[in-house]
Amino acid sequence: MKNKTVFSIGEFGLIEIIKRTFSKLNNNKNIVAGIGDDCFCFKSGMDTICITKDMLVEDIHFKRDWITSKELGQKAIEVNISDIAAMGNVKPEYAFIGLGIPSDTSKKFATDLANGFKTVCDKYNMTVAGGDTVKSNKIIISVSLVGITKNNIVKRTGAKPGDLIGITNTFGDSGAGINLLYKYGQKHKYSKAERSLINRQNNPKARLNESQKIAKYLTSLTDASDGLYVSIGLLAKESGLGADIYIDKIPLSSTIKKVFNKEKKCLDFALFGGEDYELVFTMPKSKAKIVQKIVPEVTYIGEINPSKKVRYFKNGKEEKIKYLGFKHF
């Protein structure tokens, strides 16, 4: 086709265009992680500086009716903290907030949003270092965080054959929460369990503390923003390896099981729902006990294999899994 649109080439097509355009990345010896990892990281003397960048656009990533402005401000920072956590034992230091805001936005909305930013920046003892405000027709929140560490960072590329694959907490609640909002909107009379799923969607918590404590044992690490399926695929692919995943071992919350009583549905949310912001990582088997002792909410769901294929098993039998994820374009 002569006049392809971004829609027809898809987001990965667009990223490929951009990657091809910028091929000099690996020439700079100070760069320790770049495009393809959760943060961009570079060496500065004894320090490694890690930078995140995420953009939330109204009606694409959130709807104003579905989340309070304070929650929105908190979430915008937490999801970037999650990218810092995905690099291991790194301390988030500075936040930059770029805000696109329509003229008719209420002062209350803006104040609550700023309070949301502040609540999370305070929680992580971070300094808001700058940013800008521009007029736009939709709310746009563009956050960059700077994290600093003297430790080795944990990239997506270091998994070894035989390594265990671990995850924190449960998966699927957040995806189930947004599914409910899509289906019934904000004003629906939700049960307590349903509210709890929506709460996981609107109030994610980055696993920074956990990551800081176990990073030194890990061989590869990411945070699950696009579902467990994508995260496992990334760790395997970036390490040039494959993975065997035991579906039965994927931890689901009692809440999601109460609301969606079909197990298949719950697993779909875990694999493809996204926005869990839990850690997904690999490590030598010999470290399994100590890691689980430090963070009891860790579950091992599989292991790295040398095949370059990600295989899913249920009751000992391989299952073909079809990608049902969210398409940006």
Add this chain to the structure above:
Amino acid sequence: MKNKTVFSIGEFGLIEIIKRTFSKLNNNKNIVAGIGDDCFCFKSGMDTICITKDMLVEDIHFKRDWITSKELGQKAIEVNISDIAAMGNVKPEYAFIGLGIPSDTSKKFATDLANGFKTVCDKYNMTVAGGDTVKSNKIIISVSLVGITKNNIVKRTGAKPGDLIGITNTFGDSGAGINLLYKYGQKHKYSKAERSLINRQNNPKARLNESQKIAKYLTSLTDASDGLYVSIGLLAKESGLGADIYIDKIPLSSTIKKVFNKEKKCLDFALFGGEDYELVFTMPKSKAKIVQKIVPEVTYIGEINPSKKVRYFKNGKEEKIKYLGFKHF
């Protein structure tokens, strides 16, 4: 009023809300420049790391018809380089590009935009370190640059009474160029001189080289993005001082004088037009000759006074200047 909107409180009102919400800024001793300067800068060992963040939103900061996508990509990087130049002798190292892009954007537009980014990143020998693409209904370009230096940075706060006020090149062309586009659109048959003004608007060049060479002589420095009037006001205010400006000395290009033959109109563009991305700085009188020798395109247009008032003089007589600038909201 109970339900003020962002429109009624204005951008400065919004920035005030955000500033008030984040008051911890000065507690961190590693921060050497923060909100209120052109970059956020912090110490990391022997290095000072400078970070910019700018957002360009379609139909607010640019119209797709008025600028080619390659020019747009170039401009998005140049205006951030200009913020790096505004900190003195700093080397821009890494670029992060966040892109919000509508589904119906052509592949050609996306490719040309990426080529625009690349052209300028290559020119400054910068590495594109990361970024993200998201769907949006308007094009949004959110760029952050990281600059690094072992030199002292030049802030907006260091001007001293008696310091000369210098600027690079001429002012007003860019504001005049956008004025023409607003009036006649892209398809109008423009004269060569008019095209040249539009070119200054669409193809700004950051004065990084000049800044790197003269930074060590300067006491305060900024880049003029919102017109000379705002830039001079900022240097005076941030240094807790005033300024005397000799309007007759403000350099105007022969092009702008040809297109708009009223001097008053040309000066309005210089003072309020914006997007010149020239340097505006102060320095001791004793350094005037050496600075002008290094950068011949420097003009001295006034000096810092201890009064906290910015006064404008024409033919030796004070003139009251009324702010005619661009309002974001």
